[in-house]
Amino acid sequence: MEIAVISGKGGTGKSSIAAAFATLNERIVIADCDVDAANLYLLFNPTHEEELVYITGHKATINYDKCTNCGICESYCRFDAISILNNKVIISEISCDGCFLCSHICTENAIYMVQNDKSKMYSGSFRNGKMVYGRLAPGEDNSGKLVNMVREKAKQVAKENNINTVILDGPPGIGCPVISTITGVDKVIIVTEPSISGLHDMKRTLEIVKKFGIEAFVIINKFDLNPKISMQIDSWCTDECVHVIGHLPFEPQIVEAMVQGLSINEFDSGLNISKKISEIWNKIKNPTPYS
Amino acid sequence: MIKIAIASGKGGTGKTFIATNIFNTLLKNQINAVLVDCDAEAPNAIAFFDARHTNTIDVTKLIPVIDINTCTFCGKCNEYCNYNSIFILPPMRIIQVIEDLCHGCGACTVACEFDAITEKSSPLGKVSTFLAEGNHIIIEARMKVGIMSPVPVIKDAIKLASNNAGIVIFDSPPGTSCPFIQTVSASDYVILVTEPTPFGLSDLKQSVDTLNKINKPCGVIINRSDIGNSEVKNYLQKQDIPILLEIPFSKEIAELYSTGKIVSETVPALGEQLYCLVKKIINLYGNSSN
Numbered sequence: 001m002e003i004a005v006i007s008g009k010g011g012t013g014k015s016s017i018a019a020a021f022a023t024l025n026e027r028i029v030i031a032d033c034d035v036d037a038a039n040l041y042l043l044f045n046p047t048h049e050e051e052l053v054y055i056t057g058h059k060a061t062i063n064y065d066k067c068t069n070c071g072i073c074e075s076y077c078r079f080d081a082i083s084i085l086n087n088k089v090i091i092s093e094i095s096c097d098g099c100f101l102c103s104h105i106c107t108e109n110a111i112y113m114v115q116n117d118k119s120k121m122y123s124g125s126f127r128n129g130k131m132v133y134g135r136l137a138p139g140e141d142n143s144g145k146l147v148n149m150v151r152e153k154a155k156q157v158a159k160e161n162n163i164n165t166v167i168l169d170g171p172p173g174i175g176c177p178v179i180s181t182i183t184g185v186d187k188v189i190i191v192t193e194p195s196i197s198g199l200h201d202m203k204r205t206l207e208i209v210k211k212f213g214i215e216a217f218v219i220i221n222k223f224d225l226n227p228k229i230s231m232q233i234d235s236w237c238t239d240e241c242v243h244v245i246g247h248l249p250f251e252p253q254i255v256e257a258m259v260q261g262l263s264i265n266e267f268d269s270g271l272n273i274s275k276k277i278s279e280i281w282n283k284i285k286n287p288t289p290y291s
Numbered sequence: 292m293i294k295i296a297i298a299s300g301k302g303g304t305g306k307t308f309i310a311t312n313i314f315n316t317l318l319k320n321q322i323n324a325v326l327v328d329c330d331a332e333a334p335n336a337i338a339f340f341d342a343r344h345t346n347t348i349d350v351t352k353l354i355p356v357i358d359i360n361t362c363t364f365c366g367k368c369n370e371y372c373n374y375n376s377i378f379i380l381p382p383m384r385i386i387q388v389i390e391d392l393c394h395g396c397g398a399c400t401v402a403c404e405f406d407a408i409t410e411k412s413s414p415l416g417k418v419s420t421f422l423a424e425g426n427h428i429i430i431e432a433r434m435k436v437g438i439m440s441p442v443p444v445i446k447d448a449i450k451l452a453s454n455n456a457g458i459v460i461f462d463s464p465p466g467t468s469c470p471f472i473q474t475v476s477a478s479d480y481v482i483l484v485t486e487p488t489p490f491g492l493s494d495l496k497q498s499v500d501t502l503n504k505i506n507k508p509c510g511v512i513i514n515r516s517d518i519g520n521s522e523v524k525n526y527l528q529k530q531d532i533p534i535l536l537e538i539p540f541s542k543e544i545a546e547l548y549s550t551g552k553i554v555s556e557t558v559p560a561l562g563e564q565l566y567c568l569v570k571k572i573i574n575l576y577g578n579s580s581n
Binding site: 016039139201 | 374446470494500503
């Protein structure tokens with residue numbers, strides 16, 4: 001079973017909650033799909049058993065020995081990546097989408113494509129099972145494909161090690177890497193917080209989850225920071241037939257646990273929040289009607 | 292003029308909080324400013340202002356339409372497409388465009404030697420303009436739900452703001468990949484907002500590495516500065532990156548912010564501090580060419 005934890009808005013507590021789920025008794029495969037800003041390795045300190053280079057895409061580069069500065073490439077580029085400055089054709093690495101079109105149409109064969117190959121995927125073990133994560137090199141692109149690779153690897157590792165549950169810690173937002181994280185998963189957990197931003201972003205996240213027809217659960221984290229907006233989220237979810245599976249209190253110890261490299265449940269399983277997290281996990285794993 | 296991006300690798304550190312409060316304090320001091328919400332996947336800045344909507348432009352991409360009757364199933368369009376968005380089975384005379392994968396680059400149209408490909412426009416999102424009090428402009432990039440990349444919408448929002456003569460504040464998307472880079476590369480200075488936790492530090496390092504790669508000057512605001520540990524400060528000292536401001540955790544701020552209030556209206560000291568730090572940045576980095 002693949003369970004994705006996502007949020008829309010960043011910083012709502014996705015990774016901390018995913019980490020807590022991953023450290024309740026059973027053996028688990030955890031996949032950090034937030035390849036832009038992977039964090040879980042900080043808590044789990046996994047061994048590196050395998051390391052793979054990931055080609056994120058290509059960038060067009062000009063061979064100035066051949067370039068005649070005719071400017072044809074500029075007229076074809078739809079990403080505003082090519083400009084002519086002081087009679088010289090310049091390609092902006094930032095805007096280039098790697099579509100290859102300029103390299104095809106250049107009559108002088110003066111444009112060649114260079115691979116982006118600094119991003120990596122790692123796979124290894126941590127104290128509760130196996131862990132897979134991707135790290136996008138600074139400034140590199142195409143995180144969705146890297147997420148797919150991380151998920152494929154996680155599934156393979158789960159199968160090889162007879163582990164039934166894969167937890168995916170997702171990226172914020174609702175774009176390509178999030179779509180890659182939730183496509184085909186069994187369950188999605190949306191972690192939100194009681195703020196107007198949290199509510200707005202949760203609505204957009206649910207829209208995308210609904211498009212994929214996946215069962216979604218909402219956790220309202222730090223619900224006590226604004227009980228009024230928490231209630232708004234509750235009633236909005238009721239109207240939309242979305243199951244709010246738990247309310248977690250604001251807990252300053254989460255930071256202390258993180259500093260010590262532990263999940264909140266490992267740090268102190270007696271805390272109210274830790275108990276709540278165990279309850280939520282049981283409900284997700286063993287759904288009973290009308291729970 | 293100057294363009295300042297408010298960014299962070301980690302989500303939820305307080306980018307929008309800082310961006311909206313800086314904008315508000317400039318507005319209160321009658322300084323010509325534009326706020327651009329570049330977090331097109333999760334745009335939230337507009338909710339903090341009582342602003343009047345004035346204009347919306349649609350952002351689209353051109354995607355191919357293949358005429359089955361003219362198509363010879365030669366496969367050249369498929370060869371040219373680097374995004375695997377053309378599905379072709381010549382023996383079965385099947386050819387299809389997978390619209391979600393298409394980036395709208397136009398390579399297939401160029402590839403086709405038989406004029407079998409025309410193009411239609413497909414929506415990616417919207418760029419809306421609002422006026423806050425005193426006719427200060429807020430521009431919002433909003434990606435359509437279900438679209439893969441926010442970059443085209445962000446680019447158009449930035450373009451729209453670039454005509455303005457005042458101070459432009461970009462509220463950046465989180466992360467360090469393409470949406471973040473588009474935003475920071477259009478700016479003269481980047482304010483990174485972080486929190487002093489291991490997650491915050493790890494993402495801060497990734498952001499700083501990226502900014503170094505594209506040679507952007509930056510400074511850091513440490514939000515919730517009294518939680519976690521001192522590793523973020525040690526790192527910044529080693530890297531010689533200035534700490535612009537430290538904001539301790541406060542339940543009052545969290546509550547005000549959660550209800551969509553501009554915190555500096557209630558906590559004027561915050562507004563004053565942000566005003567001073569922006570003035571310093573303008574003195575050092577203003578009037579550059581971006």
